[in-house]
Amino acid sequence: xxxGWQVACVCLLGVFVPALxxxxxxxxxxxxxxxxxxxxxxxxxxxxxxxxxxxxxxxRGGVVSxxxxxxxxxxxxxLQAGAVLLALTMAAAFLEPLGFxxxxxxxxxxxxxxxxxxxxxxxxxxxxxxxFGVFHVFYYWLKVPxxxxxxxx
Amino acid sequence: MDTLQHLMxxxxxxxxxxxxxxxxxxxxxxxxxxxxxxxxxxxGTAILIPLTFRLDxxxxxxxxxxxxxxxxxxxxxTSVLINVPGEAASVVTCFDGYQMAKQGRGGTALGxxxxxxxxxxxxxxxxxxxxxxxxxxxxxxxxxxxxxxxxLVGLGLVTSLAGRSLLAGLAMAVLGLLIAMVGIDPVRGxxxxxxxxxxxxxxxxxxxxxxxxxxxxEILLTMGASDRQVITxxxxxxxxxxxxxxxxxxxxxxxAGIGFxxxxxxxxxxxxxxxxxxxxxxRLSKTPEKFGQGAIEGxxxxxTANNAYANAAMIPLLTLxxxxxxxxxxxxxxxxxxxLTPGPFLFQERPDLVWAVIxxxxxxxxxxxxxxxxxxxxWARILHLPHQYVxxxxxxxxxxxxxxxxxNVFDVGVMIVCGIIGYGMRRIDLPVAPLVLGLILxxxxxxxxxxxxxxxxxxxxxxxxxxxxxALLVVGGLILLGSALRLAPAEIRESSTN
Amino acid sequence: xxxxxxxxxxxxxxxxxTMAGAIAQQxxxxxxxxxxxxxxxxxxxxxxxxxxxxxxxxxxxQSIVVVNKGGAGGQVGWTELVRQRPDGYYIGFINxxxxxxxxxxxxxxxxxxxxxxxxxxxxxxxxxxxWVKSDSSYxxxxxxxxxxxxxxxTLRAATTGILSDDHLAILMTEEAAPGAVFRLxxxxxxxxxxxxxxxxxxxxxxxNVGSIVPRVKSGEVRALAVMDDVRSKFLPDVPTMxxxxxxxxxxxxxxxxxxxxxxxxxxxxxxxxxxxxxxxNPEHVKKLEDQGIAIKIMVGDDYARYFADTHxxxxxxxxxxxxxxxx
Numbered sequence: 001x002x003x004g005w006q007v008a009c010v011c012l013l014g015v016f017v018p019a020l021x022x023x024x025x026x027x028x029x030x031x032x033x034x035x036x037x038x039x040x041x042x043x044x045x046x047x048x049x050x051x052x053x054x055x056x057x058x059x060r061g062g063v064v065s066x067x068x069x070x071x072x073x074x075x076x077x078x079l080q081a082g083a084v085l086l087a088l089t090m091a092a093a094f095l096e097p098l099g100f101x102x103x104x105x106x107x108x109x110x111x112x113x114x115x116x117x118x119x120x121x122x123x124x125x126x127x128x129x130x131x132f133g134v135f136h137v138f139y140y141w142l143k144v145p146x147x148x149x150x151x152x153x
Numbered sequence: 154m155d156t157l158q159h160l161m162x163x164x165x166x167x168x169x170x171x172x173x174x175x176x177x178x179x180x181x182x183x184x185x186x187x188x189x190x191x192x193x194x195x196x197g198t199a200i201l202i203p204l205t206f207r208l209d210x211x212x213x214x215x216x217x218x219x220x221x222x223x224x225x226x227x228x229x230x231t232s233v234l235i236n237v238p239g240e241a242a243s244v245v246t247c248f249d250g251y252q253m254a255k256q257g258r259g260g261t262a263l264g265x266x267x268x269x270x271x272x273x274x275x276x277x278x279x280x281x282x283x284x285x286x287x288x289x290x291x292x293x294x295x296x297x298x299x300x301x302x303x304x305l306v307g308l309g310l311v312t313s314l315a316g317r318s319l320l321a322g323l324a325m326a327v328l329g330l331l332i333a334m335v336g337i338d339p340v341r342g343x344x345x346x347x348x349x350x351x352x353x354x355x356x357x358x359x360x361x362x363x364x365x366x367x368x369x370x371e372i373l374l375t376m377g378a379s380d381r382q383v384i385t386x387x388x389x390x391x392x393x394x395x396x397x398x399x400x401x402x403x404x405x406x407x408x409a410g411i412g413f414x415x416x417x418x419x420x421x422x423x424x425x426x427x428x429x430x431x432x433x434x435x436r437l438s439k440t441p442e443k444f445g446q447g448a449i450e451g452x453x454x455x456x457t458a459n460n461a462y463a464n465a466a467m468i469p470l471l472t473l474x475x476x477x478x479x480x481x482x483x484x485x486x487x488x489x490x491x492x493l494t495p496g497p498f499l500f501q502e503r504p505d506l507v508w509a510v511i512x513x514x515x516x517x518x519x520x521x522x523x524x525x526x527x528x529x530x531x532w533a534r535i536l537h538l539p540h541q542y543v544x545x546x547x548x549x550x551x552x553x554x555x556x557x558x559x560x561n562v563f564d565v566g567v568m569i570v571c572g573i574i575g576y577g578m579r580r581i582d583l584p585v586a587p588l589v590l591g592l593i594l595x596x597x598x599x600x601x602x603x604x605x606x607x608x609x610x611x612x613x614x615x616x617x618x619x620x621x622x623x624a625l626l627v628v629g630g631l632i633l634l635g636s637a638l639r640l641a642p643a644e645i646r647e648s649s650t651n
Numbered sequence: 652x653x654x655x656x657x658x659x660x661x662x663x664x665x666x667x668x669t670m671a672g673a674i675a676q677q678x679x680x681x682x683x684x685x686x687x688x689x690x691x692x693x694x695x696x697x698x699x700x701x702x703x704x705x706x707x708x709x710x711x712x713q714s715i716v717v718v719n720k721g722g723a724g725g726q727v728g729w730t731e732l733v734r735q736r737p738d739g740y741y742i743g744f745i746n747x748x749x750x751x752x753x754x755x756x757x758x759x760x761x762x763x764x765x766x767x768x769x770x771x772x773x774x775x776x777x778x779x780x781x782w783v784k785s786d787s788s789y790x791x792x793x794x795x796x797x798x799x800x801x802x803x804x805t806l807r808a809a810t811t812g813i814l815s816d817d818h819l820a821i822l823m824t825e826e827a828a829p830g831a832v833f834r835l836x837x838x839x840x841x842x843x844x845x846x847x848x849x850x851x852x853x854x855x856x857x858x859n860v861g862s863i864v865p866r867v868k869s870g871e872v873r874a875l876a877v878m879d880d881v882r883s884k885f886l887p888d889v890p891t892m893x894x895x896x897x898x899x900x901x902x903x904x905x906x907x908x909x910x911x912x913x914x915x916x917x918x919x920x921x922x923x924x925x926x927x928x929x930x931x932n933p934e935h936v937k938k939l940e941d942q943g944i945a946i947k948i949m950v951g952d953d954y955a956r957y958f959a960d961t962h963x964x965x966x967x968x969x970x971x972x973x974x975x976x977x978x
Contacts, residue, residue: 004581005321012324019331019346026338026345031977032603032611036338036345039599043331050324057320073580080376084548085573088369091552092565104552108545115541126542130549144557145685145716152682293850337723339837342813343758344723351730351762355722419846474871475846479691482842486698490942494865502869559727560718600839607836608807608852611978 005058009051016051020044080115087111099149104131160282163508167215167516175212176513179219180520186220187227188239189554210491211506215513217487219520221480222463225423226270226521229456230532233262235547237368237554241359242423242459244589245431247367249444249451256447260533261393265449266456267525269405273461274518276409277416281468281511286497288417289472295418297608298616301601302625303418304594307425309629310432312636314586316445319640322587329591330598332357339600352563359592361555361568366585368551369572372544374579397449404434404450408457415458416465419477424593426462427455464514470495471507679739679918680713686908687743689728691721695861695944696744696906699775702938707929724812726753726761733763737911739918742771745909747958751965752814756973765962769914770954772926773907775939776947777859778879779820780889784848785873787855792876792895795855796828803832804978809844809856813837817857819968820878820902822975827897835977848872859904860885864943878902885943905947905961907954923950 019040026037091107109127117123138144166172208216228240233250246266253262280288295303308326315322335346336356347353393401408430415426434454435444444451466477474496476482488495493503500507536543555568578585609615616622686704688697697719704715720728720743728743729750735741745768753761781792789795799806810817818835825831836853838844841862847853855875864885866872874889878900882891892900908926910919929935930948939946949957 001581004577005583008577008581008583012328015328015331022346030340033606033613034340034602036340036343040331040334040346043327043334047324047327047331050320050327054318054320054324057318077376081373081576084373084376084544085569088548088552088569088572092562092569095552095556095562095565100556104549108549111545111548112541115544117539117541122542126545130546134549134553138553138557143716145560145718146553146557147560293846296847296850296852341758342724342837343756344760349760351723351727354726420843473849474866475849476842482840483692485842486695489865490698490938492941494869496866496869496871498869498871559720559722561720604836604838607834610804610834 002058006055009055009058012051013048016044016047020048083114084111087114096147097149099151099153100146101131101135102149102151102153104134107131156282159504159508160512162505163510163512164515166211166505166509167512172212172215172509172513173516175208175216176219176517177520177524179216180223180517180524182216183220183223183225184227184230184521184525187224187243188230189227210493211509213491214488214506214510215517217484218467218510218514219517221484222274222460222514222517223521225459225463226267226525229266229270230263231550233259233266233452234532234535235368235543235550236371237547237551238360238363239554241363242427242462244363244367244424245427245455245586246452248431248586249446249448251367251371252445252447253449253452254533254536258447259536260529261397261449262452263529263532264526265393265397265401265453267522267529269401269408269453269457270460271518271522272405273409273412273457273459274464274521275515277413277461277464278511278514278518280413281465281471281514285468285472289468292417292419292469292473292475294621296619297601297604298619298622299625300418300420301598301605302616302622302629303421304597304601306625306629306632307429307594308590308598309632309636310428311587311590312633312640313432313435314584314590315640316584317582318584322584325584326587326591329588329593330595331591332362333592333595334599339596339603350563352561356596358558358564358567360558361564362571362592363589364551364555365568365571365573366575366578366589368547369568370575370579372547373572373576375540375544393449400438400448400450401453403437404430404453405457407433407437408454409461412458412461413465416462416477417468419469419475420597421462422478422593423459423462423466426458428590428593430454430458460518464518467511467514471511472497472500474499679921680711682740683714683716684708684711684739685718685741686715687718687720687728687732687741689720689725689732689744689746692719695942696746698942699906699939699944700744702935703774703926703929706932706935707925710925710928724753724815725749726759729753730762732909733767733911735911737769737913737915739910739914739922742908742910742914742922744774744906745770747905747907747961748816748819748965749904751962752819752969755962755966755969756814765958767912768909769912769919770958771908771910771919771950772923772930773905773947773949773954773957774926774930775861775906775944777861777904777906777945778877778883779816779857779902779904780860780863780877780883780886781824781855781857781875782848782863782867782872783855783875784851785871787873789855789875790873792890792892792897795875796824796831799825799831799833800828803830804834806833806855807836807853808833809836809838809847809853811838811840811844811858814969814972816859816902816904818972819965820857820900822968822971823878823900823902824892824897827892827899845872861942861944883945885940885945905957907949 023037023040023044027035028037028041029035087107087110091103094103105127108130109123112123112126135146138146224240225242228238228243229246231237231239232243232246233254236247236251238244238247250262253259311322311326335353337354338345344354411430412426415421431451431454434450435441466481469475469477470481470485474494476485485495493499551568552565555565558564575585605615686700688700690696701717704717708715720731725746732743753759754764783789808821821833821835838847841858844856844858848856860877860883863872863874867874867886874886876892876895877883877886877889878892880893927948927950930946936946
């Protein structure tokens with residue numbers, strides 16, 4: 001877990017340092033007081049200081065005890081989490097081109113099967129309800145527009 | 154007493170079959186809107202305004218108000234069951250509510266939330282009846298400088314949310330504040346940190362971020378845990394234990410007070426009272442380490458606070474005609490469209506209508522309790538479905554919610570990215586709450602500072618010459634000092650152990 | 652082929668194309684139309700949009716779905732509008748001068764210009780108004796201006812946002828009354844203005860008639876002047892700036908429907924006709940006027956000219972606003 005915290009500190013630095021640099025493009029003060037760059041600049045500076053202090057703390061052995069382990073991560077868990085992320089990203093990518101119904105149908109069915117659902121009938125029903133059913137409720141009853149893709153569906 | 158007479162007359166009007174039906178419809182619709190992703194009370198209320206064209210004003214307003222505080226409860230359901238805040242104000246309920254659900258106590262959490270919401274709502278409405286006009290004047294003394302000071306005090310809460318490392322908590326808060334700076338700045342009205350992406354012009358978007366940090370991250374975390382056992386609740390375990398009842402009672406009382414007072418201040422928003430109530434309970438508790446692991450006060454306090462807030466926020470509207478939030482502004486629009494202008498004159502011109510609406514708040518809160526309490530067991534059973542269906546259902550829910558906010562796929566992308574970030578943070582036990590707090594308070598702090606300086610022409614002494622502002626700053630300073638003195642020695646000691 | 656046959660062939664093709672175009676126009680619309688509002692649900696643009704949509708869709712035969720794309724003072728929505736296909740199935744509301752200032756403010760980095768829109772029809776024209784608390788010591792605009800001259804940059808005047816039409820209106824007033832300088836406080840919307848006026852944090856607010864008619868009627872606020880050529884029918888007792896000797900102070904917020912540039916003229920004409928009839932519909936008129944919102948239908952060259960004029964005016968005051976000293 002200590003390694004995880006060190007990585008986290010480095011990632012945070014990777015956010016705070018560019019933020020500090022970018023905030024210099026905006027004026028730090030103006031006639032009335034703090035300008036658009038003021039808070040971003042000082043917040044980034046404080047953030048950098050905190051990250052460095054944390055790194056020092058970690059090196060000296062504090063915060064995270066030596067033998068503390070992060071939550072266990074099995075191969076299966078990692079694969080499933082990866083599958084979920086992949087499915088989400090692809091669904092987001094195809095949501096507007098293919099439309100809500102045509103994207104959610106394979107998304108629901110595929111993910112259910114990938115995660116081990118067994119009854120094909122239940123999977124099919126859920127997929128249809130979750131895509132076409134939900135679309136109908138939102139678009140026609142609630143008047144909330146959901147994307148319709150190039151195929152007109 | 155004149156007020157009591159009015160109230161009685163109002164109750165009589167509110168209890169007509171027609172108006173009761175409207176209140177019932179409003180509560181049901183409101184709960185649904187709260188549960189359904191993306192359809193916040195503002196959008197839902199706006200869509201329903203045309204309905205009120207066809208109903209009589211009293212009935213229409215009763216229904217709209219019921220939708221508003223009903224939605225506060227609906228958001229709780231998803232927070233507890235699937236760790237997805239159905240609506241911004243329910244974020245804090247995720248902290249302990251979902252943990253309780255994982256321990257098989259989801260029904261209890263929902264039950265406590267329902268009871269707490271009921272008490273909070275009734276208490277706020279009673280206070281509205283008794284002390285409305287004088288207290289409403291209090292709302293007016295909160296100008297931009299006082300608001301700025303209040304937000305700074307709110308930021309001081311972060312020290313109690315830090316968890317294992319104060320430095321990490323502070324860093325997360327700073328990160329949240331920084332993310333809040335993306336978008337059009339309040340100084341020049343120009344885009345800041347948007348990198349030419351138009352979708353970022355309005356900021357990163359609070360709801361997609363929390364849906365990702367909480368909901369998506371949770372799904373990713375539970376992958377591979379298909380062998381985890383789902384604890385089957387027995388009927389008796391649906392009720393809180395005596396110990397829990399005792400602890401909740403205090404939490405509910407304090408939450409109601411906090412929600413009420415913050416509800417009087419226009420612009421505070423529903424989330425901040427929930428954070429304040431939560432942190433207060435944690436500070437007062439003898440077992441603060443239980444918070445975040447399923448402490449019942451961690452659900453009772455914020456839930457009571459947000460319903461007390463929702464009912465109290467009606468006070469500035471009804472007595473002064475000042476809407477406290479965009480959602481209430483929509484409600485006010487509904488009044489105006491029906492030819493009524495909320496404000497002190499409305500009380501004098503149409504007391505029958507105003508008191509009928511106020512009386513309906515009492516009835517509405519009762520209806521909410523009656524509607525939701527029996528359903529609690531039913532809702533909790535959702536968790537018993539095979540885990541694939543719960544997970545995929547949650548993901549569908551989240552995608553729908555993130556997209557339907559602004560019909561923008563970008564929000565879905567933000568949610569996914571935050572899901573990954575939240576996953577990483579949870580794996581190494583980095584605190585999420587301070588990030589959320591920073592994200593909420595950032596815009597308020599910057600905007601109120603700027604407006605104060607515009608008012609004073611650049612003179613910083615405005616913060617010291619206004620008594621209420623000065624008082625708040627002193628209080629905030631004392632709280633921070635107290636936290637520093639309490640936590641710093643331990644922190645310094647911690648860094649040189651091991 | 653003989654020349655005669657070629658000519659006949661070409662004529663036949665042309666005829667077919669024209670007929671196809673005519674059929675397409677007659678067939679439009681064949682699926683629901685999206686009407687974009689660049690502000691969140693519940694605002695006055697949104698409510699007026701939903702009212703006109705619900706009436707117009709009956710004549711069109713296809714539903715008109717109102718899509719809210721709020722954010723960045725409308726920039727998010729208008730950016731989306733200009734990017735859509737100009738086929739008549741995605742149109743949206745433009746708000747002048749807000750749309751203009753977004754284009755004209757270099758810091759906004761808008762990806763669209765005024766040429767990227769095909770205006771169809773204007774719905775609402777909401778004139779600017781200057782108002783104070785009902786028990787304020789300022790009973791006329793002249794008193795206000797004199798006070799602003801005597802103590803420049805002390806009198807706090809509220810707008811509804813940076814570079815909003817109210818912001819520009821204050822600058823117009825300062826230009827017409829040299830020496831008068833207001834301390835600008837940019838608030839977010841009319842409700843915030845009302846609160847700060849009641850609390851005594853602001854002396855005067857510049858907003859639009861539609862926002863304050865109910866409050867003037869209830870006696871909570873006093874309207875000092877309306878910034879239009881003629882008096883507002885909702886505030887008949889309030890003088891115009893022209894009457895008070897400041898004829899150059901004319902400012903309003905207008906809302907109209909536009910399509911992305913390149914939308915076929917036939918489709919624009921059809922939308923124009925349908926929307927015009929919807930806006931003239933008594934139900935529409937009544938609902939808007941009940942809220943104090945003034946309808947002003949402008950089409951064709953009138954609207955295009957209004958757009959250009961507003962753009963030119965906004966350009967002048969936006970540039971001034973950017974360089975105006977704050978203290």
